[in-house]
Amino acid sequence: MKNKISDIGIRIKEKGLKVTPQRIAILEAIYKLDNHPTAENIIDFIHKNHPSIATGTVYKVLDTLIENNLVKRVRTERDVMRYDGVLEHHHHLYCIECDLIEDYVDEELNDILMNYFKNKKIEGFEMKDFVLQINGTFNKC
Amino acid sequence: MKNKISDIGIRIKEKGLKVTPQRIAILEAIYKLDNHPTAENIIDFIHKNHPSIATGTVYKVLDTLIENNLVKRVRTERDVMRYDGVLEHHHHLYCIECDLIEDYVDEELNDILMNYFKNKKIEGFEMKDFVLQINGTFNKC
DNA sequence: TTCTTAAAGGAGAATCAGTCTTAATTGAGA
């Protein structure tokens, strides 16, 4: 995490984007907030730490980060959009009671799925990647 | 499909809900519109065929149908909410270019996943079901 | 270091999907 945050400027630059304090602050917020924050979570955090960054800027920067694969959007069935700063291939545990989302990393599962789709072509569709959405409840709920 | 539509009243009644013309019309619209319509698609269709049904009613009925598992909500990374009248266990093909969603039914895949999770427990989490989001592009795009 | 300029950000108005409120209507059991 330490590393992830100190490299933020480099990551942005690598994508050919201007390195601005706003972009650094917003990407840092996503890493720090960690658990799939909503835009509102990010905006609150930003306004607390960088009161001069406008709300519209947060949305615009989020779009830029997504376009450049520095952040992913996560779909939920009820809620507003969520954002995910974890880029390695992972799946999601969705709590159907409290709407919490957690990452679920499982190499064995990835291998099984990759292997399955290596042989199984879907007609008329070119697959790029996949995410398993696992619905259930966290015991702590 | 014929059957699916003629049974609509029965399906609603089975859930202990009042069978109203509005509910029948809206569930029928979802079946007929088929490919994961948005609320707007549904509202347009309803207003064309049943001009007296209010927009607010459509949203309320959709919520009722979802609560009673007659319809599921689906969402894409960008878009507004979508609705899905297919209840059998299926996965989704998402087009990253045109935002189209198609159902992907694959018994073999279900079996592989079910079997995998029969043995693999996720700590602190009680799994209910899962959906694989397969991202890519349709050749027709 | 300063200059130049395309890219980015600030402020706040505008949009619009979805929700809420209240009064009127109605499905379905008695």
Add this chain to the structure above:
DNA sequence: TCTCAATTAAGACTGATTCTCCTTTAAGAA
């Protein structure tokens, strides 16, 4: 047929996100 809790109609309201337009700035060039 009667009754009433459940449902619907109408449209005002909300709030997340986008848009517009003007100002500022990052970063390569001189």
